[in-house]
Amino acid sequence: MIITCPHCKKQHNIDEKRIPPNVRMARCQGCGQQFPLDIPREETPPPPPPQPAPIEAAPAQESPSSTPRASQETTRRIGVSLSKGGVGKTTTSVNLAAGLALAGKKVLLVDTDTQGQSSFMLGVKPKGGLTELVTGELPPQEAIIQARKNLWILAGGKSLAGLKRLIDRKDYGGELTIAEALTPLEKDYDYVVVDTSPGWDPLTVNVLFYVNELMTPVSLEVMSIQGFGEFLKSIASIQKFRKEVELRYILPTFRDMRVKRGSEFLEEIEKIYGDKVCSPIRYNVRLSEAPAYGQTIFEFAPGSNGAQDYRDLVRKVTGEPDLFT
Ligand SMILES: Nc1ncnc2c1ncn2[C@@H]1O[C@H](COP(=O)(O)OP(=O)(O)OP(=O)(O)O)[C@@H](O)[C@H]1O
Numbered sequence: 001m002i003i004t005c006p007h008c009k010k011q012h013n014i015d016e017k018r019i020p021p022n023v024r025m026a027r028c029q030g031c032g033q034q035f036p037l038d039i040p041r042e043e044t045p046p047p048p049p050p051q052p053a054p055i056e057a058a059p060a061q062e063s064p065s066s067t068p069r070a071s072q073e074t075t076r077r078i079g080v081s082l083s084k085g086g087v088g089k090t091t092t093s094v095n096l097a098a099g100l101a102l103a104g105k106k107v108l109l110v111d112t113d114t115q116g117q118s119s120f121m122l123g124v125k126p127k128g129g130l131t132e133l134v135t136g137e138l139p140p141q142e143a144i145i146q147a148r149k150n151l152w153i154l155a156g157g158k159s160l161a162g163l164k165r166l167i168d169r170k171d172y173g174g175e176l177t178i179a180e181a182l183t184p185l186e187k188d189y190d191y192v193v194v195d196t197s198p199g200w201d202p203l204t205v206n207v208l209f210y211v212n213e214l215m216t217p218v219s220l221e222v223m224s225i226q227g228f229g230e231f232l233k234s235i236a237s238i239q240k241f242r243k244e245v246e247l248r249y250i251l252p253t254f255r256d257m258r259v260k261r262g263s264e265f266l267e268e269i270e271k272i273y274g275d276k277v278c279s280p281i282r283y284n285v286r287l288s289e290a291p292a293y294g295q296t297i298f299e300f301a302p303g304s305n306g307a308q309d310y311r312d313l314v315r316k317v318t319g320e321p322d323l324f325t
Pocket residue numbers: 084085086087088089090091092113115196197198253254255281282283284285286287288289291
């Protein structure tokens with residue numbers, strides 16, 4: 001194909017097939033000036049947008065009290081907490097709660113983080129949540145919504161800033177605000193799983209005055225050993241006032257077999273904490289993709305390492321090794 005430089009009119013014989021599709025300008029070998037290349041090209045169609053996997057329709061809302069619980073034992077209250085950010089607290093809370101629900105347990109997931117990610121991860125948009133429950137703006141049957149079969153959620157989000165202020169203003173008993181709101185409701189559930197925010201704020205303290213069991217995700221990737229030590233000190237300070245709260249599970253997250261320091265750290269915590277240490281959750285990109293589709297790992301990628309690891313966690317927490325087999 002012959003093209004002519006618009007500046008010096010020199011003609012160039014070019015093979016248009018050798019010009020990459022994104023190249024739109026050429027430099028004339030005669031006068032050295034640039035000019036736009038006007039080559040007819042076959043446009044490559046843009047790739048189709050990613051298709052979300054089909055999502056199960058939101059269940060018709062049923063009252064948690066309308067079906068019996070899996071067990072008559074006392075409701076187990078599990079807080080998922082570590083002051084360090086980004087260690088997998090919300091991923092763990094949501095997938096642990098969803099896994100327990102799949103195992104037939106009735107579960108209430110409570111989000112105490114202003115980021116409000118738990119409801120986002122489950123693809124539901126509640127009109128209120130924990131704040132509205134505590135302030136009485138919404139009755140429990142409206143503040144708590146059903147997200148899946150056996151799984152209900154009490155959402156967090158920006159409005160929790162107001163709840164923090166309300167707690168701060170109380171002259172005494174502020175640390176019991178969440179416990180007072182949740183205790184009358186918990187009888188309908190086998191498990192209450194509470195996600196916490198990073199950092200240490202009045203809501204975290206409230207959670208520690210409500211839950212009996214703590215699950216602490218410790219990232220093996222970001223070397224959060226120091227954050228873990230600090231967190232243990234903070235728990236000890238609460239245990240002086242409330243003996244019932246116990247560090248029950250240490251959950252190593254972001255396990256990457258290629259990172260040697262991660263394996264050493266895992267061995268160290270296993271030596272100290274023995275069977276409190278759960279099987280690690282491996283680094284799995286499917287876990288980070290699922291939230292964009294409002295799906296749990298069991299819905300989004302049931303065969304993935306992430307789903308396998310969270311099933312293991314459900315077996316550990318329930319003490320039922322034959323679940324999901
Ligand atoms: N095992 C994993 N493999 C890969 N990505 C993961 C894994 N666990 C969590 N993620 C991703 O890492 C990011 C942080 O996880 P997550 O939000 O659960 O942490 P967090 O402790 O709740 O954070 P924050 O302290 O901000 O509340 C998210 O994008 C999540 O999708």
